[in-house]
Amino acid sequence: MKAAPASQKRLLDLAEVDSVLDRLAHRRRTLPELAEIDELAARVARLATQVIAAETEAGDLAREQSKAESDVDSVRVRVERDQKRLDSGQVSSPKDLASLQSEIASLTRRQGDLEEVVLEIMERRETADGQVVKLSAERDELAAARAAAEDRRDAAFAEIDKELGEVKTKRSGVAADVPADLLSLYEKLREQFGVGAAMLQGGRCLGCRTSLSIADVNRIKAAPHDEVIRCEECRRILVRTPESGL
Known part of the structure; x- marks a missing residue:
């Protein structure tokens, strides 16, 4: 040639x-923000999964607590009903009276047991709710950090792309001479x-x-x-x- x-x-x-x-x-491909965004996105995804699991657990406990409280209310109503019968003097038979007193005592113990169950569920639910708040805050913090990194990446891209455009224009002028x-x-x-x-x-x-x-x-x-x-x-x-x- x-x-x-x-x-x-x-x-x-x-x-x-x-x-x-x-x-x-090369600078555009290897911006530090790119690796940072990938890492933060992965961490946000993991936390999002953990938040869903925590919310599910908290929801299950809320339903469990509601059921347990309903059981307590049901027993309490029966105790109050039987106690009214006892206090009214409507039961005169010694045998029926003893049976009613025994039932009231049994129901009272049952109510106490159920109330302890409610308290235990409430403690677990409080812990689960706290975990939801904690994980959600961490997720939101990382999401904000990722958004900030994306802003820095976009600003760097804009700067690099502007320079690339200028250099490509210069290249076209040089290549025209060959x-x-x-x-x-x-x-x-x-x-x-x-x-x-x-x-x-x-x-x-x-x-x-x-x-x-x-x-x-x-x-x-x-x-x-x-x-x-x-x-x-x-x-x-x-x-x-x-x-x-x-």
Whole structure:
């Protein structure tokens, strides 16, 4: 391939612009906020699951407490009813009187037992409700931290994207100075190796950092100035400049 020396040297400007684009793209991909957001999102999801479990437990205990309190009320009503019968003097038979007193005593014990059950459930429910409040607060705090990290990420994206737009505009201007066939080769090599062209400096390829052999240096010296030279080691386009040591 043939190309004017000035066009070949323009490839170095293009490679420099492309290196800036690569750095910006890498910076965009590796923003610290991205890892932070992923970690916070995972923690928020775990806490959300824990909150649901805690809310379910608290709800179950609330229903259990309601049932236990209903049982207490039912027994209390029976005790009050029997006590009224006893106090009214309607029961005159000694046997029936003893039976009624025994039932009242039994119901009173039953009421006491049920009230203890209610107290125990209330304690468990209080603990469960406290856990719901605690986990919900942690979840909300982490969600707020994630939202703040997303804001920082978006601000960084906007800054990087603005710079990317400016550099891409500059690249278009540089690429317009390179002949189509040479540009096509450069783009192909850049896709393969990350860098499509490198300077030959002091007999050394700055693309792969390999020092050329004497035979290669002599071959390049003998080549016409408009011939497009490739590094034998990395196959990138070697651009000759006054610093090439030829």
